[in-house]
Amino acid sequence: MTDIERDVRGVAERAKDAAADLAPLNRAVKDGALLAAADALVERAEEIVKANAEDVARARENGTSEAMIDRLTLTTERIAAIADAVREVAELPDPVGEVIRGKTLPNGLELRQIRVPLGVIGIIYEGRPNVTVDAAALCLKSGNAALLRGSSSAYSSNTVIVDVLRGALEGTEVPADAVQLVPGAGRESAQALMRARGLVDVLIPRGGGSLIQTVVNESTVPVIETGEGNCHVYVDEAADLDKALAIAVNAKTQRCSVCNTAETLLVHAGIAERFLPPLLTSLRDLGVTVHGDDRVRPFDDAVVPATEADWTTEYLSLDLAVKVVDSLDDAVAHIREYSTAHTEAIVTDSQSAARRFVSRVDSAAVMVNASTRFTDGGEFGFGAEIGISTQKLHARGPMGLPEMTSTKYVVTGDGHVR
Amino acid sequence: MTDIERDVRGVAERAKDAAADLAPLNRAVKDGALLAAADALVERAEEIVKANAEDVARARENGTSEAMIDRLTLTTERIAAIADAVREVAELPDPVGEVIRGKTLPNGLELRQIRVPLGVIGIIYEGRPNVTVDAAALCLKSGNAALLRGSSSAYSSNTVIVDVLRGALEGTEVPADAVQLVPGAGRESAQALMRARGLVDVLIPRGGGSLIQTVVNESTVPVIETGEGNCHVYVDEAADLDKALAIAVNAKTQRCSVCNTAETLLVHAGIAERFLPPLLTSLRDLGVTVHGDDRVRPFDDAVVPATEADWTTEYLSLDLAVKVVDSLDDAVAHIREYSTAHTEAIVTDSQSAARRFVSRVDSAAVMVNASTRFTDGGEFGFGAEIGISTQKLHARGPMGLPEMTSTKYVVTGDGHVR
Numbered sequence: 001m002t003d004i005e006r007d008v009r010g011v012a013e014r015a016k017d018a019a020a021d022l023a024p025l026n027r028a029v030k031d032g033a034l035l036a037a038a039d040a041l042v043e044r045a046e047e048i049v050k051a052n053a054e055d056v057a058r059a060r061e062n063g064t065s066e067a068m069i070d071r072l073t074l075t076t077e078r079i080a081a082i083a084d085a086v087r088e089v090a091e092l093p094d095p096v097g098e099v100i101r102g103k104t105l106p107n108g109l110e111l112r113q114i115r116v117p118l119g120v121i122g123i124i125y126e127g128r129p130n131v132t133v134d135a136a137a138l139c140l141k142s143g144n145a146a147l148l149r150g151s152s153s154a155y156s157s158n159t160v161i162v163d164v165l166r167g168a169l170e171g172t173e174v175p176a177d178a179v180q181l182v183p184g185a186g187r188e189s190a191q192a193l194m195r196a197r198g199l200v201d202v203l204i205p206r207g208g209g210s211l212i213q214t215v216v217n218e219s220t221v222p223v224i225e226t227g228e229g230n231c232h233v234y235v236d237e238a239a240d241l242d243k244a245l246a247i248a249v250n251a252k253t254q255r256c257s258v259c260n261t262a263e264t265l266l267v268h269a270g271i272a273e274r275f276l277p278p279l280l281t282s283l284r285d286l287g288v289t290v291h292g293d294d295r296v297r298p299f300d301d302a303v304v305p306a307t308e309a310d311w312t313t314e315y316l317s318l319d320l321a322v323k324v325v326d327s328l329d330d331a332v333a334h335i336r337e338y339s340t341a342h343t344e345a346i347v348t349d350s351q352s353a354a355r356r357f358v359s360r361v362d363s364a365a366v367m368v369n370a371s372t373r374f375t376d377g378g379e380f381g382f383g384a385e386i387g388i389s390t391q392k393l394h395a396r397g398p399m400g401l402p403e404m405t406s407t408k409y410v411v412t413g414d415g416h417v418r
Numbered sequence: 419m420t421d422i423e424r425d426v427r428g429v430a431e432r433a434k435d436a437a438a439d440l441a442p443l444n445r446a447v448k449d450g451a452l453l454a455a456a457d458a459l460v461e462r463a464e465e466i467v468k469a470n471a472e473d474v475a476r477a478r479e480n481g482t483s484e485a486m487i488d489r490l491t492l493t494t495e496r497i498a499a500i501a502d503a504v505r506e507v508a509e510l511p512d513p514v515g516e517v518i519r520g521k522t523l524p525n526g527l528e529l530r531q532i533r534v535p536l537g538v539i540g541i542i543y544e545g546r547p548n549v550t551v552d553a554a555a556l557c558l559k560s561g562n563a564a565l566l567r568g569s570s571s572a573y574s575s576n577t578v579i580v581d582v583l584r585g586a587l588e589g590t591e592v593p594a595d596a597v598q599l600v601p602g603a604g605r606e607s608a609q610a611l612m613r614a615r616g617l618v619d620v621l622i623p624r625g626g627g628s629l630i631q632t633v634v635n636e637s638t639v640p641v642i643e644t645g646e647g648n649c650h651v652y653v654d655e656a657a658d659l660d661k662a663l664a665i666a667v668n669a670k671t672q673r674c675s676v677c678n679t680a681e682t683l684l685v686h687a688g689i690a691e692r693f694l695p696p697l698l699t700s701l702r703d704l705g706v707t708v709h710g711d712d713r714v715r716p717f718d719d720a721v722v723p724a725t726e727a728d729w730t731t732e733y734l735s736l737d738l739a740v741k742v743v744d745s746l747d748d749a750v751a752h753i754r755e756y757s758t759a760h761t762e763a764i765v766t767d768s769q770s771a772a773r774r775f776v777s778r779v780d781s782a783a784v785m786v787n788a789s790t791r792f793t794d795g796g797e798f799g800f801g802a803e804i805g806i807s808t809q810k811l812h813a814r815g816p817m818g819l820p821e822m823t824s825t826k827y828v829v830t831g832d833g834h835v836r
Binding site for chain 2: 240242336375
């Protein structure tokens with residue numbers, strides 16, 4: 001075992017102990033700790049900004065893009081907003097202790113299925129230091145210890161932020177070890193975390209596709225896959241074309257860098273001649289590069305020929321793959337082959353078409369006459385999300401606080417035997 | 419890729435296609451298929467018995483124990499009982515299509531979270547050929563394609579049983595490829611199944627601890643751990659000793675070969691002198707070998723000294739480890755260290771003791787004044803179970819049909835954009 005492995009297992013063991021103490025704490029205690037953490041972030045904002053400046057300077061030296069530097073940068077205003085988000089988490093209902101099912105069995109045994117924390121949640125994430133606070137707050141509220149493994153590019157910021165959070169916990173009943181930074185910023189520390197099965201209950205990678213695939217392939221700790229979104233909009237033959245245009249444009253352009261933006265548009269052949277000309281004009285005006293198949297290109301010279309790679313790509317940019325399909329079933333078949341099963345939308349006025357699309361498309365969210373951009377914990381009314389799960393086990397779609405819990409059966413008798 | 423790997427991936431691909439066709443089928447179609455399968459098992463019972471005789475003969479040649487041979491053996495009566503169990507699965511409610519959550523969002527979007535099948539479920543199991551039918555029936559009812567990978571010792575039986583089931587499906591809308599035996603009975607075929615990520619949605623190992631550990635460690639497909647049960651009964655200082663005696667004896671002896679039987683008894687020091695003498699006498703009369711610590715052995719010469727290994731062993735036999743503890747918290751600490759987090763019981767008349775035990779013990783089921791033997795899908799009223807999950811993600815405790823599903827968000831709008 002290397003030093004880094006030993007260090008990572010050390011923090012994981014302390015996290016496991018902290019999780020045992022954290023699990024039975026009631027809401028008032030946890031909310032008090034969250035509010036103390038929010039206050040401490042504001043009080044010590046200057047320290048955080050100073051540490052962040054080191055990260056930003058290093059990023060600039062390394063030639064990081066301005067967009068990435070903007071994501072990395074913290075100001076006192078941004079820290080105040082992050083602290084407000086923590087206060088909002090405090091206001092959310094506590095999922096722990098909720099009785100999901102309960103009944104009295106024929107023999108008189110009283111059966112209850114109760115939400116309990118998962119235990120220790122490891123979060124592996126990329127550049128944005130606000131994730132450090134968000135993830136810690138959501139874990140704490142749901143009674144879980146957080147092991148935070150951020151990017152090396154934000155290591156100075158994260159170190160101070162976690163120090164601030166732990167300092168705030170020290171005045172409360174919540175053990176400080178419920179929030180810990182995983183030591184080391186290299187590949188080895190992430191790998192040690194992925195191998196800490198038995199100490200860490202679940203790993204949630206937050207970031208780009210390659211990060212997620214690495215964690216999924218290398219982790220022996222159970223993983224919840226999040227966020228990869230090759231999302232589709234299918235415009236059916238029976239679509240209201242005004243709505244279809246608005247939805248397609250919104251799904252691509254309203255915020256193109258996020259996982260629920262549309263990457264491929266499928267257009268039914270029966271309405272292609274009426275729909276594609278105005279659509280392609282709108283997209284061109286908004287700066288979108290369209291990658292079209294043979295049946296799309298004749299409508300606009302600016303359309304770039306689509307290759308096989310375009311159907312699989314999560315652009316996260318102002319690019320859109322467009323394909324003409326002969327039927328709803330062909331659209332479904334395309335989606336089943338290429339989608340990451342995050343979000344797909346159909347635009348149609350046909351009840352039977354909507355019903356068939358919804359039942360055949362196997363994705364975390366299926367939209368009928370609505371933009372893919374609505375797949376979001378905030379939009380769904382969950383208050384906050386730790387990520388959007390694109391897997392089928394445990395949680396699927398936006399993961400709020402209830403998805404950060406497990407359950408326990410409590411069975412009460414009076415000397416019952418079989 | 420070896421021939422076996424290619425064959426296993428081939429059946430997995432067909433299972434994935436079958437799962438897509440199976441998912442939208444309604445309950446009447448699935449129940450019809452289950453009843454046809456039950457009838458076919460009875461009609462072709464003699465074929466099955468004949469194939470089973472080959473497995474039994476081979477087992478005898480290999481010197482298999484009579485207990486194992488009994489588990490392996492099928493008779494026309496046993497097949498009739500297995501067919502009846504399939505008919506009972508048909509009578510259970512269909513979990514697919516259940517709306518778990520639903521609301522109209524402030525912007526008018528209609529949000530529903532709906533149960534959908536997981537897709538393709540791989541089951542890796544040991545000797546008993548009845549599991550082939552049970553698992554197939556539960557998968558089919560919950561809309562999932564089943565990839566069955568039984569033991570080589572039951573390969574002839576399983577081959578004919580799956581042929582019978584597939585034959586029955588051919589007269590229905592359910593695709594025959596929804597039920598398939600994984601080809602090959604060697605280690606390589608199991609490994610190929612464990613590596614079929616992207617084709618298989620979840621693997622459920624059913625069997626002993628070493629089988630489960632192998633699957634957990636080697637699988638890249640998500641796994642649900644089932645069944646390993648190092649279960650504890652803690653007799654508190656405030657226990658009603660008659661109830662404690664009945665529960666301890668029942669938990670150990672009513673059926674000692676199953677996962678929810680008790681393996682360790684923890685006795686509070688304050689009642690040890692009154693409780694242990696009658697308990698040890700009862701256990702001895704029932705043929706139980708007690709492995710006791712230093713504070714247990716003085717009460718009975720027949721007590722064998724307990725070693726560290728006894729605290730970790732799932733005996734599945736008439737053996738019981740017994741330890742005297744000084745407090746409820748010591749009992750909880752022992753459980754947290756050694757338990758497999760399946761089921762633990764406390765016997766106490768103290769509300770505060772029960773409350774503390776329930777909140778501190780982190781197991782799938784916690785019993786208060788009831789035998790550990792009640793952790794069971796049938797006892798809980800779930801009708802049937804695919805296994806008892808001892809992990810925290812996705813499902814915990816007895817897994818009925820709802821635990822064999824995922825969910826999908828369906829969001830309906832009228833041209834909604836952000």
